[in-house]
Amino acid sequence: MNTGVRRCDTNNLLLNTEKTKELIVDYRKNADLHPPIHIKGTAVEHVSSFKFLGVHISEDLIWMNNCSKLVKKAHQRLFFLRTLRKNHLSSDILVNFYRCTIERILTNCITVWYGSCSALDRKALQRVMKTAQCIAGAPLPAINDIYRKTYLKRAGKVIKDPSHPAHGLFTLLPSGRRYRSLRTKTTRYQNSFPTAVRLLNSAS
Template sequence: MVTLTRTMVFTSAAVILTSRAQTRFTTRKRRLTPKNTSCTSSHQSVKLLKFTDDTTLIGLISGGDESAYRWESDHLVSWCSHNNLELNALKTVEMVVDFRRNRAPPSPITLCDSPVTIVDSFRFLGSIITQDLKWELNISSITKKAQQRLFFLRQLKKFNLPKTMMVHFYTAIMESILCSSITVWYAAATAKDKGRLQRVIRSAERVIGCNLPSLQDLFSSRSLKRAKKIAADPSHPGQNLFVPLPSCRRLRSSRTKTSCHTSSFFPSAVGLINRAGPPLTDYSTCHFMLWQVDTPPVTPLHTAHAALTAIHHFVTCHFVSCLLLVC
């Protein structure tokens, strides 16, 4: 069964993002106040992600019923007005993710007497999400930023800085860009896009004169680290997706029907864990623990990764369960 999703984003200059697959997403940016904790979603099919300067509303539309999604949108507008927060309807956009064969044009949404603009893609927490859940635009943006920073790396080489200093510069300035939200999009990237990113790394290797961690290694290390963190947190809504088999040597693979779902974070993380080898296990109680892996050093990840993982998984698994990974 394919459903529809709509998403909106609100800000103090509000933005609405809607996705239909059938799925709708809405994000509105706004100022963070102590009273923001009182603004929560009351419907299971609608999720509200709040940040310092923006809020994203994600709605699952089943059977063409958008009442819950529209009610939450109106409730958020009303809540902001009662808490002295102003929404900018002109900067509010909506993205619809809809993978149905017979697609109907989305019904318009009005915010403060202004129609909400429906877009094909939008930038969410530094990453570009498109309505077909492809990552070419996001990877192109990352590649462009990394290539711009190659200039500064070459300047350091002209100044005869030691390799150690240049490696530190690469890790802090270039690798952090290349690995931005990598656990969300890398598994779904095409071989062509991965090659574009790897060429940037090879260019940096030639400038520095030493080998650097490949993008695949960086993705594996970060995915395993994030999976370990989720599996060790009983309060995390995604912990139940890391289920050990009766032998306690491997994890149970997720059932997927589409390549988009297969290449999302949780199925790919389970595959990485199973391929890495048998985990440390307490066989008396069959408690699963992710093991330490000898991987390249990992720099701190931005909390945007968690939110992007939540949105991508929410769509690709057809919204059977909404895993909000804001941590």
């Protein structure tokens, strides 16, 4: 019995094996076979993708499925935005509706996936925003600008919090003005956390 199961038993918590899934991310060419995980004799189902806190995570960390789900859900909300316009509501109200409903869908956990999603997926997200902009009759922030603003805000919180696990990754150069860039071997890694350092340096 593993530590997690023992901890749940100690705290009178029940693990639901039907809702527990196993997702393996392994990029090695000769990846080892992973034996199934068992919880009290019941094997945990292995899946290639899983929805966690509204984000569709796949084993290859390609975000096409996640973006398509967000775009589809956002398109459904555009119907209500059009209905509000047909009832002659002001642009301010339409913009507020977009920001509170549609934009929140398009930018859900955006710092996790947007940096690594494809240009095609980014265009699909942006098209939803442009459609909403035409309906509302007022300018709306671009998805890329929201991503940049959110990333900088998150990075700032990490820098100010010495207890954060990633705090030590932000180190200033001797000039004290720019942060030291992180060396990366893969584009996937370069588009994830090191993006925060590049954005901070470009904003300085």
